[in-house]
Amino acid sequence: MKAVVYEAFSAPPQIMTVPDPTPEPHGVVVKVMATGVCRSDWHGWVGHDTDIQLPHVPGHELAGIVEAVGRDVTKWKAGDRVTVPFVGGCGACPECHSGNHQVCDRQFQPGFTHWGSFAEYVSLHRADINLVRLPETMDFTTAASLGCRFVTSFRAVVDQGKTSAGQWVAVHGCGGVGLSAIMIANAVGANVVAVDIAEDKLALARALGAVATVNASKVGEVAEAVIEITRGGAHVSLDALGHPTTCFNSISNLRKRGKHVQVGLMLAENSTPAIPMSRVIANELEILGSHGMQAHRYDAMMEMILSGKLAPQKLIGRTITLEQSIDALTTMDRFEGTGVTVVTEF
Numbered sequence: 001m002k003a004v005v006y007e008a009f010s011a012p013p014q015i016m017t018v019p020d021p022t023p024e025p026h027g028v029v030v031k032v033m034a035t036g037v038c039r040s041d042w043h044g045w046v047g048h049d050t051d052i053q054l055p056h057v058p059g060h061e062l063a064g065i066v067e068a069v070g071r072d073v074t075k076w077k078a079g080d081r082v083t084v085p086f087v088g089g090c091g092a093c094p095e096c097h098s099g100n101h102q103v104c105d106r107q108f109q110p111g112f113t114h115w116g117s118f119a120e121y122v123s124l125h126r127a128d129i130n131l132v133r134l135p136e137t138m139d140f141t142t143a144a145s146l147g148c149r150f151v152t153s154f155r156a157v158v159d160q161g162k163t164s165a166g167q168w169v170a171v172h173g174c175g176g177v178g179l180s181a182i183m184i185a186n187a188v189g190a191n192v193v194a195v196d197i198a199e200d201k202l203a204l205a206r207a208l209g210a211v212a213t214v215n216a217s218k219v220g221e222v223a224e225a226v227i228e229i230t231r232g233g234a235h236v237s238l239d240a241l242g243h244p245t246t247c248f249n250s251i252s253n254l255r256k257r258g259k260h261v262q263v264g265l266m267l268a269e270n271s272t273p274a275i276p277m278s279r280v281i282a283n284e285l286e287i288l289g290s291h292g293m294q295a296h297r298y299d300a301m302m303e304m305i306l307s308g309k310l311a312p313q314k315l316i317g318r319t320i321t322l323e324q325s326i327d328a329l330t331t332m333d334r335f336e337g338t339g340v341t342v343v344t345e346f
């Protein structure tokens, strides 16, 4: 099969012909029909992810058609249309037993712990607990845009933030994660303040339901601006970028007993950001993480998509070929363009 392979970190990836994968006894091989290009892939490529062993095939936001099925798989057959969350569970550890496959002790992450979906085929483990069936009406490009940023945002807003109608939600960073969170928070009835430094991204944030925006490059104090707009601070605030500044601002703009949810990854030199801990104590703030979402929680999100309350297809920026994915991956840190880039030609 054709695959995007890199043999050293930060070295240019290449299109190569590699052996077709075969399914694990508990897994499937999926013919990739669409795969998103994500900043996590960029982090992996530059060497920020210790799970990656070289040579490596990136790609974790995928949707496709089951091609081959391992002998122990009971729920899936060739021809099924599927997607997966970016963290797959083992099914046997205490976290999986408690239903929290997103923090499994032995995670399967395509494109990180194993070869990913920047390829014609991808091998997926523990298919019976990790695969998600696609509704007939959902196209592969939209489905590919769900598995990482959209589900992580859904978990951040709904399951971790427990956002409810009428609350104020601040979203720091309006890339794929942030825009997803804005759409989801708006759909559950919250009032959203979007924060970014790019006017085109703030315009998209307003189009997706943000009732107020803050251009962080134009105001002196971002947290003060959000507190003023929200008349006392956000109930729930997300760092959707993953940067010490946005993390700090997100905690600082909370009202008393508010919840900060860290969604953007904090890696390398950003891994230990400054936290206004005196504020956390005095105001009884909560600091939470969001790390993908279990396959069994997709149902709630899918129902909101099918009913039209969530429209992830609005977040798709451009569709590209597998050849073009190399450029898209290696320039991901420039934050060019709006929305999610998806590979749709292999």
Ligand SMILES: [Zn+2]
Pocket: 038, 039, 040, 041, 060, 061, 086, 148, 149
């Ligand atoms: Zn991703």
Ligand SMILES: [Zn+2]
Pocket: 089, 090, 091, 092, 093, 094, 095, 096, 097, 101, 104, 105, 106
């Ligand atoms: Zn597990």
